[in-house]
Amino acid sequence: MSYVHADIDSDYAIYVWIIGEFLTTEEARRRHRLYDELASVGKLSPALLVIREHLPSGRVCMRVNIDATKVGNVARFINHSCDGGNLRPILVRSSGSLLPRLCLFAARDIVDGEELAFSYGDAKPNPKGLPCFCESSCCPGVLPAEET
Numbered sequence: 024m025s026y027v028h029a030d031i032d033s034d035y036a037i038y039v040w041i042i043g044e045f046l047t048t049e050e051a052r053r054r055h056r057l058y059d060e061l062a063s064v065g066k067l068s069p070a071l072l073v074i075r076e077h078l079p080s081g082r083v084c085m086r087v088n089i090d091a092t093k094v095g096n097v098a099r100f101i102n103h104s105c106d107g108g109n110l111r112p113i114l115v116r117s118s119g120s121l122l123p124r125l126c127l128f129a130a131r132d133i134v135d136g137e138e139l140a141f142s143y144g145d146a147k148p149n150p151k152g153l154p155c156f157c158e159s160s161c162c163p164g165v166l167p168a169e170e171t
């Protein structure tokens with residue numbers, strides 16, 4: 024879990040960018056299967072994110088796989104919330120960088136002592152997935168997961 028220790032104003036706040044290994048889709052799929060096995064027996068708490076950018080038509084135009092399971096920063100410990108939480112993930116590009124960064128911005132004002140959380144995705148929950156403990160009113164009890 025990650026908590027803030029000061030008030031954060033959503034008008035200008037950027038919290039953190041997610042650091043991890045950038046993976047090919049093939050490697051992300053391999054690790055996803057391995058992580059699911061290890062997580063199901065409590066031997067791993069994975070942090071593999073798949074981010075898809077969509078065209079206005081709805082078609083996926085870019086996919087970024089970031090694995091912060093073994094190499095990451097504090098963002099790796101920010102929990103999921105089924106109601107979207109208080110952070111919003113946004114892909115940010117800067118000149119000179121081939122890959123975008125996934126940054127977490129304050130989605131609203133956040134008060135001192137509040138737990139930080141964002142939605143890991145809105146994919147349909149997998150009944151065999153990992154349990155979700157976000158306690159939001161819309162929580163189905165399992166984390167969002169999908170085939171990578």
Ligand SMILES: [Zn+2]
Pocket residue numbers: 104105155156157158159161162163164165
């Ligand atoms: Zn939940």
